[in-house]
């Protein structure tokens with residue numbers, strides 16, 4: 001039997017900022033299709049780790065492979081295969097939901113003929129298809145987060161990184177975001193790597209930094 005390559009494989013991964021050891025030699029693997037919750041107290045190095053996995057920060061030591069590619073030597077391959085939903089919103093409020101997604105599709109070079117059907121699919125998945133023509137500044141906090149998730153999925157990534165996907169949302173909206181995340185995994189065979197403080201809700205494999 002051929003061994004399945006992990007979606008994320010980290011070995012001896014370290015990051016120092018001057019004298020500050022932000023990440024101290026961590027190891028873990030995430031299997032394809034898994035929902036992986038990355039936990040730790042404030043300052044434990046979660047954001048630094050996620051930034052290294054997304055190729056935004058270069059590790060000081062160790063290795064990390066994402067979707068089968070090395071985060072340092074095969075940076076572009078990693079980038080093509082991942083979606084990002086970070087805490088700081090990066091949507092343009094003066095554009096509609098649909099326009100925000102179109103802009104992202106161009107950035108990622110999604111083939112023109114694939115954009116419209118894929119956009120409909122991801123907007124329906126997060127329940128925003130009916131609101132697609134409204135400006136994002138008229139959306140609620142939960143709707144904005146759902147639009148960010150839809151955008152992170154638009155280019156069909158193999159691994160989706162979510163940094164605190166439900167922070168600042170009310171319990172009902174949090175629970176509906178978890179429903180979307182679980183549905184997503186079933187529908188897209190995607191691997192989900194997330195940081196969260198809500199471990200009871202997350203219902204996933206957990207790893208403590």
Ligand SMILES: Nc1ncnc2c1ncn2[C@@H]1O[C@H](COP(=O)(O)OP(=O)(O)OP(=O)(O)O)[C@@H](O)[C@H]1O
Pocket residue numbers: 017020021022023040041042043044045046047048049
């Ligand atoms: N650019 C940087 N320069 C210097 N030190 C940094 C930098 N980024 C992070 N650190 C330090 O690295 C350590 C880990 O920070 P990091 O943001 O990764 O933690 P975290 O687990 O994500 O925390 P939180 O839950 O508060 O977001 C902290 O001591 C932080 O001060």
